[in-house]
Amino acid sequence: MRVEIRFAGFGGQGIIKSGIMTAMAACIYSGKHAVQTQSYGPESRGGACKSEVVISDDEIDFPKVTEPDVLVVMSQHAYNEYAENVKKGGIIILDPDMIPNEKKLEKVKVFRVPATKMAEELGRRIVANVVMLGAFTAITKIVDKKALKEAIKANVPKGTEKLNSAAFERGYEYGGKIAES
Amino acid sequence: MAKEKTVLTGVHFMSGDIACAEGAIAAGCRFFAGYPITPATEIAEHIAARMPKIGGVYVQMEDEIASIAAVIGASYAGLKAMTATSGPGFSLMQENIGLAAMTEAPCVIVDVMRGGPSTGQPTLPGQQDVMQAKWGSHGDYEIIALAPSSVQEMFDLTIEAFNLAETYRVPTMVMADEVVAHMWEKLVIPPAEEIKIVNRKRPNTPPEQYLPFMPEDDLVPPMACFGEGYRFHATGLTHDEHGYPQTQSSEAQTKLVQRLCDKIRKNADKIVRFEETMVEDAEILVVAYGIVARAALSAVRKARENGIKAGLLRLVTLWPFPEKHIAKAAEGAKAIIVPEMNCGQMVREVERTAKETSVFHLSKLGEEPPTPMEIFEALRRHSK
Numbered sequence: 389m390r391v392e393i394r395f396a397g398f399g400g401q402g403i404i405k406s407g408i409m410t411a412m413a414a415c416i417y418s419g420k421h422a423v424q425t426q427s428y429g430p431e432s433r434g435g436a437c438k439s440e441v442v443i444s445d446d447e448i449d450f451p452k453v454t455e456p457d458v459l460v461v462m463s464q465h466a467y468n469e470y471a472e473n474v475k476k477g478g479i480i481i482l483d484p485d486m487i488p489n490e491k492k493l494e495k496v497k498v499f500r501v502p503a504t505k506m507a508e509e510l511g512r513r514i515v516a517n518v519v520m521l522g523a524f525t526a527i528t529k530i531v532d533k534k535a536l537k538e539a540i541k542a543n544v545p546k547g548t549e550k551l552n553s554a555a556f557e558r559g560y561e562y563g564g565k566i567a568e569s
Numbered sequence: 570m571a572k573e574k575t576v577l578t579g580v581h582f583m584s585g586d587i588a589c590a591e592g593a594i595a596a597g598c599r600f601f602a603g604y605p606i607t608p609a610t611e612i613a614e615h616i617a618a619r620m621p622k623i624g625g626v627y628v629q630m631e632d633e634i635a636s637i638a639a640v641i642g643a644s645y646a647g648l649k650a651m652t653a654t655s656g657p658g659f660s661l662m663q664e665n666i667g668l669a670a671m672t673e674a675p676c677v678i679v680d681v682m683r684g685g686p687s688t689g690q691p692t693l694p695g696q697q698d699v700m701q702a703k704w705g706s707h708g709d710y711e712i713i714a715l716a717p718s719s720v721q722e723m724f725d726l727t728i729e730a731f732n733l734a735e736t737y738r739v740p741t742m743v744m745a746d747e748v749v750a751h752m753w754e755k756l757v758i759p760p761a762e763e764i765k766i767v768n769r770k771r772p773n774t775p776p777e778q779y780l781p782f783m784p785e786d787d788l789v790p791p792m793a794c795f796g797e798g799y800r801f802h803a804t805g806l807t808h809d810e811h812g813y814p815q816t817q818s819s820e821a822q823t824k825l826v827q828r829l830c831d832k833i834r835k836n837a838d839k840i841v842r843f844e845e846t847m848v849e850d851a852e853i854l855v856v857a858y859g860i861v862a863r864a865a866l867s868a869v870r871k872a873r874e875n876g877i878k879a880g881l882l883r884l885v886t887l888w889p890f891p892e893k894h895i896a897k898a899a900e901g902a903k904a905i906i907v908p909e910m911n912c913g914q915m916v917r918e919v920e921r922t923a924k925e926t927s928v929f930h931l932s933k934l935g936e937e938p939p940t941p942m943e944i945f946e947a948l949r950r951h952s953k
Binding site: 411412415422425429 | 580582607691692693748751752753754755860863864866867870936937938940941942
């Protein structure tokens with residue numbers, strides 16, 4: 389079973405890191421095969437960027453995403469670019485404050501997580517990507533919660549573990565609620 | 570000086586660039602001179618952090634011309650040395666790559682290929698430098714070039730590159746692409762004692778009898794290092810066994826330059842590496858390398874599921890080119906597809922080698938490598 393996930397937004401939001409942490413959680417902490425690839429512009433910060441993860445029970449030959457099962461998106465520009473590319477029956481998780489204009493999409497489930505606002509409430513806007521990861525984990529159940537928390541711990545700067553853990557839990561709780569309703 | 574471990578035995582989740590840096594360190598590289606450039610910057614960044622902690626040297630040079638010059642100097646001083654760059658830097662290095670070939674300085678050059686020509690597309694992948702790797706400097710010489718297609722191979726083939734450079738005293742290139750370099754994947758680093766390490770041949774003769782460019786049976790001369798009491802001359806000019814310039818002698822030119830080519834050509838069977846998947850009964854073949862080989866593998870599997878007898882020959886060494894094996898694999902095939910992220914480079918070698926078989930190029934430029942579906946469609950089209 390091959391699952392394709394695309395994280396997209398602009399450089400500086402932690403999009404690339406989100407993909408790395410998700411793939412690492414699946415690979416190192418869940419024993420599956422996983423690979424992360426990325427694409428960004430030469431300006432790095434502020435430019436469009438995407439981070440793609442393939443998770444599979446079998447060895448992964450082609451590591452790039454062609455038709456994602458899940459799109460986690462945090463900017464209008466990225467939404468415009470990738471929203472229509474999601475597989476039929478797939479999932480879009482988006483930050484509605486960053487994406488005021490949505491398209492009419494058929495055969496795709498959309499979940500709205502105000503991750504940036506929630507991160508600001510926690511004191512640091514920069515952890516919005518981790519809030520999103522929490523929601524992603526609860527909504528999709530593709531990667532085990534414990535595994536993702538381990539991967540986050542291994543990747544965030546020393547001294548920010550508590551904040552990131554709180555951000556993840558906040559997103560996880562919110563994602564669990566909207567997935568049920 | 571605080572010492573860190575040199576071989577980070579264990580299971581890691583790492584990027585290709587960092588795996589390459591760790592492979593170099595595991596191979597015994599203790600000198601890196603470079604100039605940062607996307608998408609190879611992370612190699613320099615990681616090595617800069619690691620070298621001071623393991624007794625090695627990292628120098629950020631003023632440009633790539635100086636970088637390769639410093640690498641040649643370090644090699645002659647006895648260290649295993651490396652630089653890493655991308656297309657624009659690789660172009661600047663070409664003159665001194667010729668110097669490394671001419672002076673037979675073992676060294677490793679990593680080129681993480683992005684879209685060219687010129688500054689092109691810095692953050693996007695390419696395979697446009699593969700001919701430049703072979704022909705980039707002037708004059709006749711041979712080099713060795715390897716093409717990794719996974720994070721694990723960024724580690725393994727960087728070690729292999731050092732081993733080959735040391736064995737044949739030749740500049741050896743790791744021709745990676747942006748996808749493989751920036752990709753994160755599992756990397757298993759074995760225990761240090763399980764990693765095969767080759768060091769250059771040293772002279773058995775006392776200094777006064779040493780002829781620095783006198784080859785042995787394998788066409789490679791033993792190498793003394795500067796500062797060890799072996800006083801000798803190394804020059805980019807055509808030279809004799811003593812290392813002294815021979816600018817007017819046709820005999821010296823023929824002898825030296827022919828040997829620089831032959832030491833690789835005649836040892837090609839020992840150097841060449843490739844990987845075959847379902848080639849034996851294949852009626853249609855894909856020849857691919859780097860990240861594209863992974864799309865090709867997926868396509869070949871899909872073709873088999875659809876009743877097309879497809880096979881994949883993945884090039885691990887680009888240079889020397891595995892011509893005998895391509896020719897043999899081509900015998901039973903009616904067509905060969907060569908997908909590449911360029912306008913047609915290695916395909917020329919395949920055409921030259923598989924003369925009786927129709928060869929088709931599948932070019933893809935820009936952000937994404939060819940997809941499995943695109944290669945599968947080509948297989949379907951040409952298998953009819």
